[in-house]
Amino acid sequence: MISVSPFKEFRDECETALRDALKKMYPQISFPPITLEYPPSPEFGELASSMCFELAKQTAEKPRKMADKIAKAIEVSRFPLIRSVEAAGGGYINFHVNLADFFRLTLEPARALDTEYGYVRADEPRKIVVEHTSVNPIHPIHIGQARNPVLGDALARILKAHGHTVFRHYYIDDVGRQSAVIAYGYEKLGKPKPEEKPDHLIGVIYTITSCIMEVHRLKREIEQATEETSELQKQLDDWMSVADNLKNKFPELFTQLLAKINKDENPESKVNNLIRGYESGEEKAKQLIREVCQLCMKGFKETLSRAEIFYDSWDWESDVVWSGDVVQVLDKLKTTPYAFQLGGILEFDADKVAKDLNLKQQLGLMEDYEVPSLTLVRADGTTLYTTRDIPYSLWKFREAERVINVIGMEQTLSQMQLKLALYALGYLEQAENLTHFAYNLVRLPGYRMSSRRGRYITLDEVMDEAVKRAYEEVCKRSPHLSDEEKHRISNFVGLGAMKYALVAVDPAKPVVFTWDRVLDFEKNSAPYIQYSHARACSILRKACREPEEPDYSLLTTPLERDMVLTLARFPEVFVEAAESLKPNVVADFVNGLADKFNTFYNALPVIRAEPLGLSDARLALVDAARIVFRNSLNLLGIEAPERM
């Protein structure tokens, strides 16, 4: 029987030992579940308990005295992995692991399980949909949005490794107003054929069209206003300066579009007609909008596959609408007490659902907080984004028991309303298994990205720049390589650096984008970890032998102890990342492993170590490290190269 999670075996032994000793020495007291923590220093062992501080109150003893009695009561000989137990400090109980056995218990399974090491299976494997990216097909994917696919992809990989069946879905939002705007501009220009990446052209047309329309609308509003117009005037000035900017950057397109749009008496109503037509399935609108969106999606697929991020399903929002499911859901909602008419529109009373089903605490809300209601249907009969998201969520639940939506945290409210709508419809299980995986925005220094203003850095640009910088590094560091080799290396180094920068930070924290931050090649970066992996591979390659007779008792330095402990904890770290949906935990872990590995590498010889038993033990250690590097990087969607 090989150990799937070596450190957990030791932990389990310590827990049992402690529990038994407590029961034996203090049968009269009640105690909570055993907890163990990592001691701050090796002299305190590998695991420690501070339970005596709390429990000593029940017996009116000094914590230290209690700890002494318990430590003495533990029969170490019953537990193969526990070398010794002692009381320490004011009342700690410290457990020391039997190092030589523990090394064997860690290194052998790691090497035997190889590509599976660390990937502990979930107790109950489930079918899970991870919906991510879902960038609107109206402009190129920009760096702010790129945090989404990188996180979503890592999440999907982690859950899959945890034994779940994972489906990665991209939701193509083609029904909203923004699609009608781009379609309108695209048609006005005579459906131009893109010469470069189609999503870039679409982005320019969208920005110009929406800017011109915004200026139109504001001018009209100012004309018709009966009161104060200074606020509107300010907005108008703002948009006029955006317009100037666009005119300078894209003079031809801008002039053409302006002339064409100005011919329309009321561009706004043309766009509204398109929205209505598309939603109700009019052939002409269908053809036009699908064409623009397809064109843009072609560009997206290019970008995403370059980033090595792939999907199992591309879901068109319009298909949800045309299937009739939106109408069906609305009809059903109308029969509940939670839908009501308000001056020609249909509203959803999210707060009433939360109250009736007593969900506020569960949703993390104060009892007196009133959840805003949600508009389901406009006065003209068309639906809104969140409305359509209700049947779409049910689609996703058709193939999965759990749905994770990777969506920016600015959508927290609408995601909550969506969940409440599922409750209102009686889909309790689905509502409970719907998770909003929220992440914070990526900002440019000084201002927020705005796709409507054409103010963004595209993911394509970031990848180009990343690879370009990586190429310069490769040329500096490995001038002897062939140019083809240099390009291959700079590709995975650049992309890795970018992904790592986006996945390594707690998603709840905002990221300010700077090139230096994203394209880091030093410590605490993907290239640093890739390099460590390549170094490990290099040693194994040069050793030209298998570690056939490792003598683990010869691994006696603190560096070796640290490394093995880290390798042994990988399965536990993985489980935490998978169960609490924290890809950044993996990034943090593997970076720490690289630190330890490089220190070890620098301080101790492996191949030439004497005697052979020691050399073999260190080789096994390096091999296990190589495996953990690779398996960790795989979870993050970052390549683990054998040379670089």
Added chain:
RNA sequence: GGGCCCGUUGCCUAGCCCGGAUUAAGGCGCCGGCCUUCGGAGCCGGAGAACCAGGGUUCAAAUCCCUGCGGGCCCGCCA
């Protein structure tokens, strides 16, 4: 007005959910070392310095609770 999230050194980040032991841990930057030894995208050493503030709970608080302050986001017939 209400809600959610964030606040750790000159800058960036980990630790917070689940409170524990010495000196709060790393990276960037700064200073000084290390290539006749398995790959210097590395290693070793040094200087420096921080848990937003104030209360509370506790034997013990960066971590839990309360009140403020600062920043971001949301509260739309946008997505």
